[in-house]
Amino acid sequence: MKTTTKNSSRSILKSKFNSKSTEKQDLISGYLFISPFIIGFLLFIIVPMGISLFMAFHNYDLLTKAEFTGLDNFKKIFFDDPKFRQALKVTLNYVICAVPLRLIIALAVAMLINRPSKLSGAYRVLFYIPSIIGGSVAVSIMWRNIFGDSGLINGLLESINLDPIYFFKNPGTALLTLILLAGWQFGSSMLIFLSGLKNIPNDYYEAAQIDGAGKLRQFVSITLPCLTPIIFFNLVMQTIQSFLTFTPAFVITNGTGSPRNGTLVYSLYVYQKAFSDFKMGYASALAWILIILIAVITLIFFATSKFWVFSESEEV
Template sequence: MTHAAQASKAPEVGKPARRPHTKRPSRRAAETRAGYAFLTPWLLGFLGLTAGPMLASLYLAFTDYSLFRPPEWVGLDNFTRLFDDPRYLNSVEITLQYALIGTPLKLAAALGVAMLLHSRRRGQGAYRSFFYAPSLIGASVSIAIVWRAMFIDDGVVDRLGQGVGLEAGGWVGDPSMTVYMLILLTVWQFGAPMVIFLAGLKQIPNELYEAAEVDGAGPLRKFFRITLPMLSPVLFFNLVLETVHSFQIFGSAFIVSNGTGGPADSTMFYTLYLYFRGFRDFQMGYASAMAWVLVLFVGAITLFFFKTSKYWVHYSGEGR
C-alpha cells in the first residue's frame, strides 16, 4: 500500500474519531413496554374471566352438558329446543313486557324530576341526594325484601288500596300484578338517569329559552322545541343503558318470588329462567344457548338504536 493511500485512511487532524453506532431504545418504546406491563393484570383478568368463559359458553351452547358428564356435541339442538319450550317463551314475553313498559316510565320519571331539580332553590343538594338514594340501595337484598313485604296480602299497599275502596289482596300472590310490582321497583330507582339528565340540562344555553319567550312560546313548546332536541344525545345514552339493564333483571325477581319465579311463572324473567336451567337443572349447554340468544338480541336492539339515532339525535355543532 502506498503512503498516499495510508494517509487518506488516517483520521484528519483536529477531528474526533467516529464511534461505532449503537442502537438505544427510544423513549416511546420504553413507554409502550411500561404501558403493556401495567395492562397485563387487566389483560389476564379479561382473558381468564371474560373472554375465556364467553368462548367456552359458545362451545357449550352446541353441546349437551350437565356438569356430570363430558359435553356431547349436538349442533343446533339447544337453539331449536328454545322455541318448543313454553316456559322459555313465557320468560321472553315477561321480559319484553318489563322492558317496554319499565324503561320509558323510568326515563320519563328521571327527566321530570331532573327538570324540577334543575331550577335553583334552597336545599337543592339535599333534594338531589334524596331522589338519587334509591339508585344506591334499590338493587340490594334488603330493599327487595321490604318491597315484597309492602305488596303482600295485608301489606301497606293492600291496606291503602282497601282504604280507597279497592278489593283486598296483595300483588305478590296475583300473577297479573307481580310484573307491574317489579316495574314500579325499577321506576323507583330513577336516580342514575336523573343525574345524567341534570348534567345535560346544564349544557342548554339560557339564551334559547329567553329567545323563545320573546317569540311567545309556552312551556310545552319550549320543552318539545328546545329541551328535548338539546337533550337528545343524553336521552339516547340513557335509553341504550336502561334498555340493556332491563333485560338483565334477576335479583329483585329472585327475591320477590322467593327463588321460584312464581306465582304461576309470572316473575320468571329471562335471566331467572336461565339460572334455573343452568344451576338447578344442570343443563349448562341449554343455558349457554339461552345466554347467547340474549347477547345477540340485546346487540341487535343496540344496533337498531344506533342506526336510527341519526333521525332524532342532534349533536351541537353538526351540520344540518
C-alpha cells in the same frame, strides 16, 4: 466549526434516543396500569363467554362429560320450549314498560333539581341512593313486604275499608311490582339528564322567551332536541340493563317466576335451567340467544338514531 457540528448532531441523536426511551417507558407504564383491567376482562368476561359458547352446542350437567349435540339445544328452545316463549314475552313486556317509566321519571326529577336551590346537592344524593341499593337483595325483600298480602299497601287499603290487592297472586300485578321497582331506580339516568340540562345554553331559552314561547313550547323545541344524545345513551343502557334484570324477580318470587310464570324474566329462566335443572348447555344456548337479541335491538337503536338524535352541529 466541524467540532461544533459534530456536537450538535450528537446532542440531536441523544435527544431523539432519550425521547424514544421515554415514550417506550410511558407505553410500558400505561400497559402496566391497565393490565389489571385487561387481565380481569379476559379472565371474567372473554374466557367465560368462550366456554359458554362451547357449552351451547353440548349437553352438560356438571357431573358427566360434555356431549356434543350440535344445534339441538337451539332447536329445542325455539320449537319445543313454551317456557322460553313465556320468559321472552314477560321480559319484553317488562322492558317496554320499565324503560320509558324510568326515563320519564329521571328526566322529570332532573328538570326539578336543575332549578337553582341551596339543597340541590342533597336532593341529588337522595334521589341517587335507590340506584345504588336498588338491585340488592335487601331492597327486593323490602319491595316484597310492601306489596305482599299483609304488606304496607294492603295495610293502608284495609285501614280505609278497601279490599286488599293480592299483587303476587296475579301475573299482571306481580309484573307491575317489578316495573314499579325499576321506575324507582332512576338515579343514574337522572344524573346523566341533569348533566345534559346544564350544558344547554341559556341563550336558547332567552331567545324563545323573546319570541313568546311558553314553557311547554321551550321544552318541546329546545330541551328535548338538545337532550336527544343523552336520551339515546340512557335508552340503550337502560334497555340492556332491563333485559338482564334478575335479582328482584328471583327474590320476590323465591326463584319460581310465579304466579303462573308471570314474573319469569329471561335471566331467571336461564338460572333455573342452569342451577335447578343442571342443564348447563341448554342454559348457555339461552344466554347466547339473549346476547344476540340485545345486540340486534341495540343495532336497531343506532340505525334509527340518525332520524331523531341531533348532534351539536345541527340547529335546534
